[in-house]
Amino acid sequence: MSVWLAQHWAAIRDACRRLATAPLNSLLSLLVIGIALTLPAAGWLLLDNLRALTGDAPGVQQISVFLSPEAGKREIAEIEHRLQAGKIGRWRFVAREEALKRLQAAEGMADIVASLPRNPLPDAFVVTPSASQPAELERLAETFSSWPKVAHVQLDSAWVKRFDALLRLGRLIVILLGVLFAAALVTITFNTIRLQILAHAAEIEVARLIGATDAYIQRPLHYFGMLQGALGGLCAALLVAVGFHLLAPLVAELTQLYGTNFTLRGLGAGHVAFLATIGAALGWLGAWISALMHLRRFA
Amino acid sequence: MITASDVTKRYPEGREALRHVSFEITAGEMVYLTGHSGAGKSTLFKLLAAVERPTSGSIVINGQNLAALSRSAVPYLRRKLGLLFQDRKLLFDRTVLDNVLLPLAIVGHPPRDALRRAQAALAKVGLPNRERSLPIALSGGEQQRLAIARAVVNRPAIILADEPTANLDAASAREILEIFHAFQQVGVTVLLATHDPTSLPVLRPRVLRLDQGEMSELPAAPATAVAGAAP
Numbered sequence: 300m301s302v303w304l305a306q307h308w309a310a311i312r313d314a315c316r317r318l319a320t321a322p323l324n325s326l327l328s329l330l331v332i333g334i335a336l337t338l339p340a341a342g343w344l345l346l347d348n349l350r351a352l353t354g355d356a357p358g359v360q361q362i363s364v365f366l367s368p369e370a371g372k373r374e375i376a377e378i379e380h381r382l383q384a385g386k387i388g389r390w391r392f393v394a395r396e397e398a399l400k401r402l403q404a405a406e407g408m409a410d411i412v413a414s415l416p417r418n419p420l421p422d423a424f425v426v427t428p429s430a431s432q433p434a435e436l437e438r439l440a441e442t443f444s445s446w447p448k449v450a451h452v453q454l455d456s457a458w459v460k461r462f463d464a465l466l467r468l469g470r471l472i473v474i475l476l477g478v479l480f481a482a483a484l485v486t487i488t489f490n491t492i493r494l495q496i497l498a499h500a501a502e503i504e505v506a507r508l509i510g511a512t513d514a515y516i517q518r519p520l521h522y523f524g525m526l527q528g529a530l531g532g533l534c535a536a537l538l539v540a541v542g543f544h545l546l547a548p549l550v551a552e553l554t555q556l557y558g559t560n561f562t563l564r565g566l567g568a569g570h571v572a573f574l575a576t577i578g579a580a581l582g583w584l585g586a587w588i589s590a591l592m593h594l595r596r597f598a
Numbered sequence: 599m600i601t602a603s604d605v606t607k608r609y610p611e612g613r614e615a616l617r618h619v620s621f622e623i624t625a626g627e628m629v630y631l632t633g634h635s636g637a638g639k640s641t642l643f644k645l646l647a648a649v650e651r652p653t654s655g656s657i658v659i660n661g662q663n664l665a666a667l668s669r670s671a672v673p674y675l676r677r678k679l680g681l682l683f684q685d686r687k688l689l690f691d692r693t694v695l696d697n698v699l700l701p702l703a704i705v706g707h708p709p710r711d712a713l714r715r716a717q718a719a720l721a722k723v724g725l726p727n728r729e730r731s732l733p734i735a736l737s738g739g740e741q742q743r744l745a746i747a748r749a750v751v752n753r754p755a756i757i758l759a760d761e762p763t764a765n766l767d768a769a770s771a772r773e774i775l776e777i778f779h780a781f782q783q784v785g786v787t788v789l790l791a792t793h794d795p796t797s798l799p800v801l802r803p804r805v806l807r808l809d810q811g812e813m814s815e816l817p818a819a820p821a822t823a824v825a826g827a828a829p
C-alpha cells in the first residue's frame with residue numbers, strides 16, 4: 300500500500316515538474332482549455348440568472364377574468380362563489396371604477412381618461428392560481444370562459460410559455476456547446492500528451508526496457524492531463540468571473556430602469572469546484588486515450 | 599536458466615536474422631556470444647529481452663516461455679534480467695545516481711533503501727563519487743560502468759550484455775569484462791555478446807558463435823578456465 304502511494308505521489312510530482320519545466324507551453328494549453336470551457340460555463344451561468352429572474356417575478360402566473368358590461372352584482376357574487384368553491388387559489392375582484400382610477404394614476408393617462416364619455420372598463424377578477432403548470436393554467440382559463448357573463452379570459456402564460464421554450468432552447472444550446480468544447484478539451488489534452496510522450500521517448504523506452512509496467516509509465520501522463528484540465532477549469536472560472544464583474548454594473552443599471560431589483564449572480568465556490576472537476580475528468584480522459592494509443596509502440 | 603529451441607526470426611522484409619538457433623545456458627554460467635556485426639547477436643538479445651518475438655521456436659527463461667508472455671507480463675520478466683544495450687541507453691538529462699535509481703523506482707523500492715543500493719551498485723562498478731555528475735561528463739568506459747550499475751542494481755539472476763566493450767580501449771574493455779566475471783563469481787548467469795573475438799580472455803569460458811543467423815559452439819575450454827577467467 301505504501302509502495303502504491305509512494306508511486307502515485309512520485310507520479311504527481313513528476314507531472315507537476317513537467318508542467319513547470321515548460322511554463323510557456325503549459326500556460327498556452329491552460330489558456331486554450333480555459334477559453335474552451337468559458338463559453339459553456341458563461342452560457343450556463345446566464346441561463347441560471349434568467350431562471351432566477353423569472354422565478355422572482357410572481358405576477359407572471361395570473362389569469363385575468365373580464366366580465367361583460369351587463370354583469371350585475373348577482374353574477375359577480377356567483378363567480379366569487381364558484382372561485383371559492385373551486386379552491387383555485389388567491390383571487391381579487393377589481394371593480395370597473397377602481398380600474399379606471401388606476402388607469403388615471405398611470406403617467407400620461409389622466410387626460411385621455413378624462414376625455415372619455417364613460418368608463419369603458421369592465422369588472423374583472425385577477426386570479427393567482429395555486430397551480431403553476433402551463434397545461435393546468437390553460438384548463439383553468441377554459442373553465443373560466445365557460446362561466447356566465449364572462450366576456451374574456453386572459454391567461455398571462457403566453458409569454459411565460461415562450462420564455463420557457465426559449466430557456467429550454469438556451470439550455471440545449473449550452474449543452475451542445477458543452478459537449479463540443481468538452482470534445483475540444485479532450486483533443487487538446489490528447490495532443491499535449493502525445494507531445495509529452497514524444498519529448499520523453501528516450502526515458503519511456505529505457506523505463507520500459509528495465510521493467511516498467513504500462514501503469515508506471517502512464518501514471519504521470521494521466522496526472523499531467525488531470526492537472527492541466529483542472530487548472531484549465533480554474534482558468535475558465537477566472538475568465539467567467541472577470542466577464543461577470545464587467546457585466547454586473549451594466550445589468551444592475553438595466554434592471555433598475557425596468558423597475559426590478561435584480562442582481563447578477565456570479566460563480567459560487569461550488570461552480571468553481573465543478574469546473575475544476577470537469578476539467579480534470581476530461582483532461583484525464585484525453586490523457587488516457589492518448590497514452591493508450593501512443594505508448595503501444597514502446598516494446 | 600535460458601533455453602532456446604529451434605528459434606527462427608524472420609523480419610517482414612523477408613530477411614532471416616536467426617535460423618533454427620538452439621542453445622542452453624545453465625544457472626551461474628558465463629557465456630560469450632561472438633559473430634560479425636549483422637550475424638544476429640542483437641536480434642537474439644531483443645528476443646531474450648522480449649522486445650521482439652521469435653517467428654518460430656521457443657525461448658524459455660527461468661521457466662517462462664517468452665512466446666506466450668503477455669504484454670503486461672513482460673515488465674516482470676525484465677526485472678529479473680540485467681540488460682545492457684549496445685547504445686547503453688543512459689538518460690543524459692539525469693544524474694548518474696538518478697540513472698541508477700530508476701530501476702528501483704520502477705519496482706517501488708523505499709527511497710532510503712533504494713539510495714543505499716544505488717550507491718552500493720556504483721561502488722561495485724568503480725564509480726563512487728560521481729553520483730552528482732551527468733552521464734555526458736563521463737568517459738566511454740565510465741558510461742559503460744554506469745550502464746552496468748543500472749543493470750545490476752536490482753540484483754538480477756541473469757545479465758544480458760550486448761557489446762559492452764565496443765568502442766572502448768583495451769584497458770577499459772578488460773576492466774569491464776572483469777566486472778562481469780566478478781558477477782559470475784557470485785552466481786549470476788552472464789551472456790555477453792562481442793563482435794571482436796580478440797577481446798575474449800585467453801582462458802576463455804564457453805563461446806557461442808553466430809554466423810549469418812546460424813549458431814555453432816566453439817570447442818569447450820578446460821573447466822578450470824570457466825571459473826578463473828581473471829586477467
